[in-house]
Amino acid sequence: MQENVAPPSEERMAYLEGLVSQARTAAAVFTQYTQEDVDRIVKPMVIAGLEQAQHLARLAVEETKLGVLEDKALKNMVATEFVYNYVKDKRTVGTIHEYPERGIVEVAEPIGVIFSLTPITNPTATVLFKCIMAIKTRNAVIFSPHPGAWRCCQEAVRIMYETAVKNGAPEGVFTCLAEHTVEDNAYLMQHKDVRLIDATGGPGAVKAAYSSGKPALGVGAGNTPVYLEKTADLNMAVVDIITSKTFDNGTICASEQTVVIDDEIYDLALKKFADLGAHICDEKEAEILSRTVIDPETGFMNPMAIGQRAADIARVVGISVPRHTKLLVAPIQGVGPDHPLSVEKLFPVLAVYRAKCVEEALKVCVDVNHLGGLGHTAVIFSRNDAVIQKFGEVMNAGRIIVNSPGSIGALGGVYNDMVPTFSFGCGTGGGNSTMDNVNVYHYLNIKRVARRTQAHMWFRVPNQIYFNMNAVENLMQFPSRSTIIFTSQPLEQIGHADIVRRYLPPGTSVHVAVIPDAEPEAKVVMKGVETLSFYKADQIIALGGGSVIDAAKIMKLKYESPDADLEELAAPFLDIRKRVVQYPTEKVNHVRLIAISTTSGTGSEVTPFAVMTDKARGVKVTLADYSLTPDVAIVDPQFVMSMPKRLTVDTGVDCLTHALEAAVSIHASPYTDSNAMQAIRLAFRYLPIAYEHPQDEEARTMMHNAACIAALAFSNASVGVNHSLAHAFGARFGVPHGRAIALMLPHVIAYNASVPTKFMPSPNQRGFVAHKKYAMIADLLGLGGHTIEEKVQNLVAATERLLDRLGVPRSIAELGISKEEFEQALPDLIKVAFDDPSWRSNPRMPLQSELAKLFWSAYHGRSEPKEAAIQEVPAMEEVAVW
Amino acid sequence: MVVDSVWIKVEGSQVGAACDEAAAKLDNAGGEVVLDFSGVVRIDPGGLAALEKLAAKAKEKTAKVTLCGVHVDVYKVLKLVKLTTKFSFMG
Numbered sequence: 001m002q003e004n005v006a007p008p009s010e011e012r013m014a015y016l017e018g019l020v021s022q023a024r025t026a027a028a029v030f031t032q033y034t035q036e037d038v039d040r041i042v043k044p045m046v047i048a049g050l051e052q053a054q055h056l057a058r059l060a061v062e063e064t065k066l067g068v069l070e071d072k073a074l075k076n077m078v079a080t081e082f083v084y085n086y087v088k089d090k091r092t093v094g095t096i097h098e099y100p101e102r103g104i105v106e107v108a109e110p111i112g113v114i115f116s117l118t119p120i121t122n123p124t125a126t127v128l129f130k131c132i133m134a135i136k137t138r139n140a141v142i143f144s145p146h147p148g149a150w151r152c153c154q155e156a157v158r159i160m161y162e163t164a165v166k167n168g169a170p171e172g173v174f175t176c177l178a179e180h181t182v183e184d185n186a187y188l189m190q191h192k193d194v195r196l197i198d199a200t201g202g203p204g205a206v207k208a209a210y211s212s213g214k215p216a217l218g219v220g221a222g223n224t225p226v227y228l229e230k231t232a233d234l235n236m237a238v239v240d241i242i243t244s245k246t247f248d249n250g251t252i253c254a255s256e257q258t259v260v261i262d263d264e265i266y267d268l269a270l271k272k273f274a275d276l277g278a279h280i281c282d283e284k285e286a287e288i289l290s291r292t293v294i295d296p297e298t299g300f301m302n303p304m305a306i307g308q309r310a311a312d313i314a315r316v317v318g319i320s321v322p323r324h325t326k327l328l329v330a331p332i333q334g335v336g337p338d339h340p341l342s343v344e345k346l347f348p349v350l351a352v353y354r355a356k357c358v359e360e361a362l363k364v365c366v367d368v369n370h371l372g373g374l375g376h377t378a379v380i381f382s383r384n385d386a387v388i389q390k391f392g393e394v395m396n397a398g399r400i401i402v403n404s405p406g407s408i409g410a411l412g413g414v415y416n417d418m419v420p421t422f423s424f425g426c427g428t429g430g431g432n433s434t435m436d437n438v439n440v441y442h443y444l445n446i447k448r449v450a451r452r453t454q455a456h457m458w459f460r461v462p463n464q465i466y467f468n469m470n471a472v473e474n475l476m477q478f479p480s481r482s483t484i485i486f487t488s489q490p491l492e493q494i495g496h497a498d499i500v501r502r503y504l505p506p507g508t509s510v511h512v513a514v515i516p517d518a519e520p521e522a523k524v525v526m527k528g529v530e531t532l533s534f535y536k537a538d539q540i541i542a543l544g545g546g547s548v549i550d551a552a553k554i555m556k557l558k559y560e561s562p563d564a565d566l567e568e569l570a571a572p573f574l575d576i577r578k579r580v581v582q583y584p585t586e587k588v589n590h591v592r593l594i595a596i597s598t599t600s601g602t603g604s605e606v607t608p609f610a611v612m613t614d615k616a617r618g619v620k621v622t623l624a625d626y627s628l629t630p631d632v633a634i635v636d637p638q639f640v641m642s643m644p645k646r647l648t649v650d651t652g653v654d655c656l657t658h659a660l661e662a663a664v665s666i667h668a669s670p671y672t673d674s675n676a677m678q679a680i681r682l683a684f685r686y687l688p689i690a691y692e693h694p695q696d697e698e699a700r701t702m703m704h705n706a707a708c709i710a711a712l713a714f715s716n717a718s719v720g721v722n723h724s725l726a727h728a729f730g731a732r733f734g735v736p737h738g739r740a741i742a743l744m745l746p747h748v749i750a751y752n753a754s755v756p757t758k759f760m761p762s763p764n765q766r767g768f769v770a771h772k773k774y775a776m777i778a779d780l781l782g783l784g785g786h787t788i789e790e791k792v793q794n795l796v797a798a799t800e801r802l803l804d805r806l807g808v809p810r811s812i813a814e815l816g817i818s819k820e821e822f823e824q825a826l827p828d829l830i831k832v833a834f835d836d837p838s839w840r841s842n843p844r845m846p847l848q849s850e851l852a853k854l855f856w857s858a859y860h861g862r863s864e865p866k867e868a869a870i871q872e873v874p875a876m877e878e879v880a881v882w
Numbered sequence: 883m884v885v886d887s888v889w890i891k892v893e894g895s896q897v898g899a900a901c902d903e904a905a906a907k908l909d910n911a912g913g914e915v916v917l918d919f920s921g922v923v924r925i926d927p928g929g930l931a932a933l934e935k936l937a938a939k940a941k942e943k944t945a946k947v948t949l950c951g952v953h954v955d956v957y958k959v960l961k962l963v964k965l966t967t968k969f970s971f972m973g
Contacts, residue, residue: 028962032924032955171927543891741935 005186015178016187020469021170023113023140024193029170030138031110034095041167042084045244048127048163049080055175056124056159059152063119064720066307071248075125076421082413082420083132088438092137096446096684100408103451108444110138115117115188117209118139121251121307123149126200129422131160131174135442140173143329146201147180164466183369189214200423200437210431217425217442219432222253223344223373224406225365227391228269229358229382230262236403237381238272241350244405246326250347251307252378254399254424258332258342258351258368260361266354270329278327278350279310283321286330292317295514296339303347304844316598328658335367338361340853358387362394362794374429379406398435400427412437423506431648456577459671459716461625462606462636467635467705469697475503478592480539481507484531486515488545491598496639500596511535517544519620520551520612522566527557532591540593542630543639545651546602549595560587570621572837583625588609595630598639599818600690601651601738602712603658605633629715634827639700641694648691648703650738655707656683656802657741661712661720663777664723664752664770666762672717673773678782679710684781684798688805721846722748723838725854728829733817742808746799747857749774753792755846756844770843811861822859831854885915887948890964894921897929901936908945916972920951925959933960937968950973 032131051278057072097106118126134141145153150871159178162504189197189212197216199209206218247257261269274280289784293305305313310328314321332351335342341351353360381403382388392400404415414420419437427435466474487497497512513531540550561584595605608626662672683706689699723745730740753771775791783798785791809815830851888907892900904915940947950972960966
């Protein structure tokens with residue numbers, strides 16, 4: 001209940017309950033109406049309003065003693081005809097907008113019962129306007145007019161109601177309180193079946209509406225500043241201002257209150273005002289006005305002056321003016337409490353201020369705007385677009401009217417294309433919930449039916465990939481003035497750099513730069529950039545494993561775009577298409593990057609990733625962007641023939657895991673699947689051979705291809721939780737990446753194949769498919785099995801057998817890490833693994849408790865029964881993976 | 883237990899008449915009056931008032947009134963005027 005308002009009597013309460021019940025029933029019945037139904041009702045209402053415009057205007061003037069009959073009639077016509085013109089083709093029932101390209105459909109839901117307060121200044125026009133809006137949107141309204149405009153509003157409601165019901169609207173759709181009491185208003189504002197309060201009126205009504213705790217459209221007072229700038233069309237401006245300020249004797253709250261005039265045109269402007277029927281007050285007259293039409297106690301306008309004629313106001317306060325004086329123009333020297341005429345004046349008294357410059361004029365307008373006019377209306381007359389733009393920026397007003405009358409301009413639809421209204425939202429500045437011209441859409445709940453959309457996916461790979469033995473010969477086709485070969489010392493020493501040099505086109509200036517074969521540091525990168533700059537390189541050949549190729553990618557980035565901020569570029573992201581930071585597109589140098597991989601695992605020669613260590617800051621920087629992808633990849637097995645057995649296994653298991661994780665990734669697509677599946681097939685078949693028979697050229701070739709093909713898959717589908725676990729564990733215990741990966745791999749397959757505790761949001765997939773993907777892999781490998789469960793179990797077993805054959809440690813315990821040491825490290829391992837971004841494309845969202853379980857499974861190795869996990873897979877119906 | 887029930891088919895715009903008929907049969911219905919609403923695609927305030935009255939009478943007689951085949955648009959109206967708690971629904 002509103003503060004300090006007693007509840008109505010029981011008899012009165014029964015009356016109010018009856019009104020609400022009737023309105024609620026009408027609103028409920030109204031929900032069944034179609035668009036055609038409501039449109040059939042609205043049109044005759046509009047015609048009735050037009051026909052009765054003069055009648056209602058006369059009633060309003062007679063009752064309120066405010067305003068001008070002709071203007072009120074015009075307002076009634078605008079409230080019907082102009083509003084109808086705006087709403088007639090608008091859909092307000094059922095589907096109102098469709099956005100097929102976004103899969104969004106907007107559906108209208110009526111509000112129900114609206115409790116509406118209407119003002120004394122625009123009484124009947126506001127009722128007509130709200131009735132049309134309510135019918136158009138299938139709502140019922142209980143009206144509570146201003147007590148000074150009760151009878152005319154009741155008549156307006158009657159006309160609208162009878163016309164509406166005659167044309168099919170539900171009975172009870174409009175009612176008007178029989179009399180005005182604060183208690184009734186308070187009771188209805190609190191009523192549980194009143195869904196919205198639409199309060200058009202003074203600050204008291206608006207405040208009461210917002211204080212009720214109900215959703216409210218409370219729109220109210222203004223204080224419109226006008227800037228009459230020196231480039232303005234003065235004749236037009238003065239006529240517009242007089243037209244607006246005298247319209248209905250200034251009762252529209254958007255009408256002009258203080259005109260700030262540039263010094264250069266001030267005298268001329270005032271002369272034009274005078275020529276057109278305004279009286280320019282001298283200092284003494286202005287002083288009289290300021291203490292009569294403004295209440296010295298409250299500082300607000302004197303209610304007795306509202307809506308009165310200028311000549312009548314002058315007569316009452318003792319200023320002698322001709323009988324037909326349209327407007328009293330009173331110069332003021334400032335804005336605020338010391339300058340009473342700078343407040344809102346809903347009568348034909350206009351303050352004017354002489355401004356010495358644009359800056360001062362704008363500041364005075366800001367002052368007026370903030371003196372009770374926030375969010376409402378501001379007006380400018382100018383031909384200077386820059387000044388108009390600045391005015392729009394500094395005014396806090398929902399309606400910034402340019403070169404047209406404020407009051408009629410703000411109503412919309414007459415002087416501009418704004419939405420016609422009789423309710424001006426003033427935004428938060430005015431304590432309102434909207435800054436719009438209130439319209440039919442504010443009388444609707446708009447529902448959005450959002451269909452599942454298929455996200456755009458991609459498959460981005462280097463332009464050119466050359467593979468198989470002696471693929472390095474293809475270097476001949478890449479002309480270059482200056483080529484830098486970045487490689488590691490061991491590779492340089494065994495002659496790999498010489499092989500590369502041999503196949504560069506004649507005339508190429510070549511420099512070999514040896515860099516450490518470890519995760520590149522910032523200083524290594526910057527030294528490389530210096531080398532590139534010194535030799536004015538136009539081609540980089542990165543010859544090495546992942547570290548060397550990663551270093552070359554970052555060197556290229558910094559060489560081409562020296563201002564690139566690596567720290568900023570390494571900012572985390574969820575979706576590469578929506579990431580916050582953008583990689584530079586403007587380049588000061590252009591260089592081709594050719595990557596020649598000398599290991600069969602990372603696939604860095606085709607990936608868009610690069611990792612470096614910033615030792616100065618003690619952080620690891622991971623860069624990911626397709627612009628980092630090498631231009632050319634050469635996958636020539638001659639560079640891996642001498643790879644040590646241990647490295648063969650570590651990199652080979654990494655390759656297999658890339659493919660397995662890409663296959664079940666939530667970003668997997670038919671494009672990545674084709675690569676992932678092929679890489680898995682090749683790795684299962686050739687990795688053991690390459691390990692056991694390092695000189696087997698076919699095995700080496702196929703594994704080298706497998707690593708590259710797997711990288712094509714995970715470059716576009718990403719990896720999964722296996723990598724998160726391995727990153728955390730490897731870093732903590734100094735275990736090589738491939739070995740750490742191997743420890744987790746069978747456990748992760750079993751885990752991913754089980755029904756997730758938490759599903760990963762995956763808009764690109766139809767349901768949970770990881771277990772089916774694993775079953776497909778088992779089929780591809782010919783592992784047998786009849787059910788999905790059997791196939792997954794067979795894949796886990798086959799992976800176990802492969803790892804056994806490769807001689808990798810099968811448990812963390814085997815590495816000599818004690819249970820106590822591991823247990824102590826576990827909380828950190830879980831934290832680091834959870835922070836690792838790799839799992840964000842995993843088919844299961846790993847809970848931290850599940851990460852712990854996986855770590856323990858890896859600790860114990862095969863002793864942990866995996867079948868238990870796999871048995872959780874339900875017998876799902878056969879649905880397509882894609 | 884087998885109970886006799888009275889089945890009344892409601893014609894589109896005759897909700898009031900059907901409710902009156904149902905009210906009259908409440909005493910003799912044995913256990914239940916079923917109003918078949920499948921032919922009612924829109925309900926007006928008069929129909930709602932008749933249902934309200936029928937619900938009150940059924941409560942007084944501790945009889946059960948079931949509305950069957952109510953179209954969802956009509957059901958929503960009944961929901962909005964809080965009549966759904968006063969009847970049973972079927973189909």
